[in-house]
Amino acid sequence: MNTKQNADNPEIILTGDRATGPLHLGHYVGSLKQRVALQAIHEQTILVADMQGLTDNAHNPKKVSSNILNVVADYLAVGIDPSKTTICLQSQLPALAELTMYYSNLVTISRLERNPTVKSEIQNKGFERSIPAGFLTYPVSQAADITGFNASLVPVGDDQLPMLEQTNEIVRKVNSLAGRNVLNECRPLLSNASRLPSTDGKNKMSKSMGNAINLGATEKEISAAVKSMYTDPNHLKVEDPGNVEGNVVFTYLDVFHPDEDYIKQLKEHYRRGGLGDGTTKKVLEECLQDMLRPIRERRSEFLDDKAQLVDILVKGSQVSREKTSEVLFDVKDIFGLNIF
Amino acid sequence: MNTKQNADNPEIILTGDRATGPLHLGHYVGSLKQRVALQAIHEQTILVADMQGLTDNAHNPKKVSSNILNVVADYLAVGIDPSKTTICLQSQLPALAELTMYYSNLVTISRLERNPTVKSEIQNKGFERSIPAGFLTYPVSQAADITGFNASLVPVGDDQLPMLEQTNEIVRKVNSLAGRNVLNECRPLLSNASRLPSTDGKNKMSKSMGNAINLGATEKEISAAVKSMYTDPNHLKVEDPGNVEGNVVFTYLDVFHPDEDYIKQLKEHYRRGGLGDGTTKKVLEECLQDMLRPIRERRSEFLDDKAQLVDILVKGSQVSREKTSEVLFDVKDIFGLNIF
CATH class of the missing domain: 3.40.50.620 (HUPs)
Structure with missing residues (x-):
């Protein structure tokens, strides 16, 4: 800024x-x-x-x-x-x-x-x-x-x-x-x-495309959005080396995860192979759930009044x-x- | 109406x-x-x-x-x-x-x-x-x-x-x-x-074209506008037969002169020859001056307040x-x- x-x-x-x-x-x-x-x-x-x-x-x-x-x-x-x-x-x-x-x-x-x-x-x-x-x-x-x-x-x-x-x-x-x-x-x-990027890694985020996570998203919606998130399409098996560039899960981790060093290690692990998308998505989901929970709750209270x-x-x-x-x-x- | x-x-x-x-x-x-x-x-x-x-x-x-x-x-x-x-x-x-x-x-x-x-x-x-x-x-x-x-x-x-x-x-x-x-x-x-029609018989009336007579026109402006008015371009000498169609003076007389019969006679005279544009314009000017005088005076009083x-x-x-x-x-x- x-x-x-x-x-x-x-x-x-x-x-x-x-x-x-x-x-x-x-x-x-x-x-x-x-x-x-x-x-x-x-x-x-x-x-x-x-x-x-x-x-x-x-x-x-x-x-x-x-x-x-x-x-x-x-x-x-x-x-x-x-x-x-x-x-x-x-x-x-x-x-x-x-x-x-x-x-x-x-x-x-x-x-x-x-x-x-x-x-x-x-x-x-x-x-x-x-x-x-x-x-x-x-x-x-x-x-x-x-x-x-x-x-x-x-x-x-x-x-x-x-x-x-x-x-x-x-x-x-x-x-x-x-x-x-x-x-x-x-x-x-x-x-x-x-x-x-949008969760599908393709378009501008938009509600109508179903590729955005709203600030008021429920726990389930967040979970589903992260699970469907675009990663590296060539990263088929856990042991395969994977790409973090263009991998939406890592882009979101870069933006939202508070621990930079941890994400750096996670990226290195993913690149050399042996780290599954299930694990990286779990890390991201936890971080997004923690971040959005209080926002969702406050939002809902405000909408009640x-x-x-x-x-x-x-x-x-x-x-x-x-x-x-x-x-x-x-x-x-x-x-x-x-x-x- | x-x-x-x-x-x-x-x-x-x-x-x-x-x-x-x-x-x-x-x-x-x-x-x-x-x-x-x-x-x-x-x-x-x-x-x-x-x-x-x-x-x-x-x-x-x-x-x-x-x-x-x-x-x-x-x-x-x-x-x-x-x-x-x-x-x-x-x-x-x-x-x-x-x-x-x-x-x-x-x-x-x-x-x-x-x-x-x-x-x-x-x-x-x-x-x-x-x-x-x-x-x-x-x-x-x-x-x-x-x-x-x-x-x-x-x-x-x-x-x-x-x-x-x-x-x-x-x-x-x-x-x-x-x-x-x-x-x-x-x-x-x-x-x-x-x-x-405009006084020049050509265009839509407009102030910028100088071919309109404003409601607040002065006596002189009215006089000048009528004098310059488009008549029959082939009516060169008084004794020539003239056209009243497209002749702006007659169009205005039709619209503004209170005495229809008189205008009818005037038209016949103009058509057969022997009536000059100076005369028809004089008739029109008098009628417009009479009509616009009280309008101009009231307009000016209103603008004073x-x-x-x-x-x-x-x-x-x-x-x-x-x-x-x-x-x-x-x-x-x-x-x-x-x-x-």
């Missing part, structure tokens, strides 16, 4: 998740752990992006609505503290929709079509020419999210860098229209953690509504629309 | 104008006169579309902001009565921006690119591939405007019919998602008046904010997002 800034000069951080499913170990490694660390030093807001979740799920809105509180419970379970991090709901912040409308006039369709992240997502989702307008234009909405909070630092994976470029292009256009710096450009905060989760979102959204309205005021001012 | 409905069963009418210039005689004939009649029978809202005006003027926002109050003054000057018609400002109604975001997920980019009205406007404006996203998607925003007021009747020119089709497509998608009729389809109210104009917009926007918020609530409900 590049959190070199000191506490006297906190950054404004905006981060968030599409509320389209419960969060999993990939989120934990890629962003949640980082957020827990960041909330101690910086002014952090987490946006539960329900509207963005709808851009490709409008015909199955339950996928979004049913996951809003799950995601909030995931946050709290891993240690995100609502007294340090503002957690808010995108659909509760009308200023973000309004900013999106204004920014849309400053971005061309062809520019959006050239966005590499959107391009690859369109391909993945098989949209071709039937892309929903809201999906093609979601980088504009994301620019509204980021600038609406006046964020200086945005934690992203490197596949999301084109989104920040798009945001900063809009920022420069707005500032050039204003003739002064009304909005701030944001910088990416790239996580040091490399992307956690939905009123508390709603209350956290209400309070966070209230604070965020004020912040984003101020930015909207400044942007409308550039267009001369604050006539009353 | 097809205002056959009786006063016991008033329609909800939404109409409006992009605030990109003062209104002119084309607006008067094509819509303003109709609105004055409609306000007596129906529940009419006029939306001053500043945000839509920005979709192709974002780099010149003054063109929009400086015309908002002019347009309101135009309305009042021709007899639109704020106690009968709600006059509101689009940028003051966040629910419209939010509805636009939700609807955007239900419309594909290729569907928008097929919209004949947008297609021809893109061509007229020379946008080609550099269409602002907000411009390509403005039919979605217009659907938000119409449905946001739950309008049943929308006065349009026939070139705008594809916009209402797009709106009703969205309405049907929303209702199908909801499994019941949450939104109402709207019907067009086509004006009987044919489009008033900007606080009153703002007050009308504030009150109309307040009422409209409540109406559009109710529709937004119903739409968000379909997506399961009214969790608090």
Whole structure:
């Protein structure tokens, strides 16, 4: 993490998740752990992006609505503290929709079509020419999210860098229209953690692929996920020498096991032969069960008290509504629309 | 006008104008006169579309902001009565921006690119591939405007019919998602008046082309506009027989002169020869001066009291904010997002 800034000069951080499913170990490694660390030093807001979740799920809105509180419970379970991090709901912040409308006039369709992240997502989702307008234009909405909070630092994976470029292009256009710096450009905060592979070693982790371990996974689900995990396909007998590279069990052990030396020994043993996948999986399962048990329990307690989760979102959204309205005021001012 | 409905069963009418210039005689004939009649029978809202005006003027926002109050003054000057018609400002109604975001997920980019009205406007404006996203998607925003007021009747020119089709497509998608009729389809109210030609007889009337007579035109401007008006290019000498078809002076006389018989005689005289363009233009000028004098005077009085104009917009926007918020609530409900 590049959190070199000191506490006297906190950054404004905006981060968030599409509320389209419960969060999993990939989120934990890629962003949640980082957020827990960041909330101690910086002014952090987490946006539960329900509207963005709808851009490709409008015909199955339950996928979004049913996951809003799950995601909030995931946050709290891993240690995100609502007294340090503002957690808010995108659909509760009308200023973000309004900013999106204004920014849309400053971005061309062809520019959006050239966005590499959107391009690859369109391909993945098989949209071709039937892309929903809201999906093609979601980088504009994301620019509204980021600038609406006046964020200086945005934690992203490197596949999301084109989104920040798009945001900063809009920022420069707005500032050039204003003739002064009304909005701030944001910088990416790239996580040091490399992307956690899916349990099948093939794809990006996703709930629908069944290749992710959710933060709320039961003991049985964890056990089954580890047992089915991709290892070295040429490691047929226990006595065979095995490969640890590309072997998902070892990748997870590297990430999650607390004892580095022990894992180093385990790898050497596996490489020279004589160590079965059953044994390495047992080690991994034990470590994941230990790690996820308290998270699962806290998550379940939070979900038992939905009123508390709603209350956290209400309070966070209230604070965020004020912040984003101020930015909207400044942007409308550039267009001369604050006539009353 | 097809205002056959009786006063016991008033329609909800939404109409409006992009605030990109003062209104002119084309607006008067094509819509303003109709609105004055409609306000007596129906529940009419006029939306001053500043945000839509920005979709192709974002780099010149003054063109929009400086015309908002002019347009309101135009309305009042021709007899639109704020106690009968709600006059509101689009940028003051966040629910419209939010509805636009939700609807955007239900419309594909290729569907928008097929919209004949947008297609021809893109061509007229020379946008080609550099269409602002907000411009390509403005039919979605217009659907938000119409449905946001739950309008049943929308006065349009026939070139705008594809916009209402797009709106009703969205309405049907929303209702199908909801499994019941949450939104109402709207019907067009086509004006009987044919489009008033520009003074040069060539183009659509527009301020930038200098071929329109604004409602606030000065005596001199009216005089100059009539003098330069396109007549019959083959009518060189007074004694020559002349054509009244395509002769803008006669088209305007047909529309604006109160004495039909007199115009009939004038046409016959012109056709057989012996009537000069100077004379017909004098008749037209007198009639336009008489008609526009009181409008110009009222307009100027209203513009002298900007606080009153703002007050009308504030009150109309307040009422409209409540109406559009109710529709937004119903739409968000379909997506399961009214969790608090």
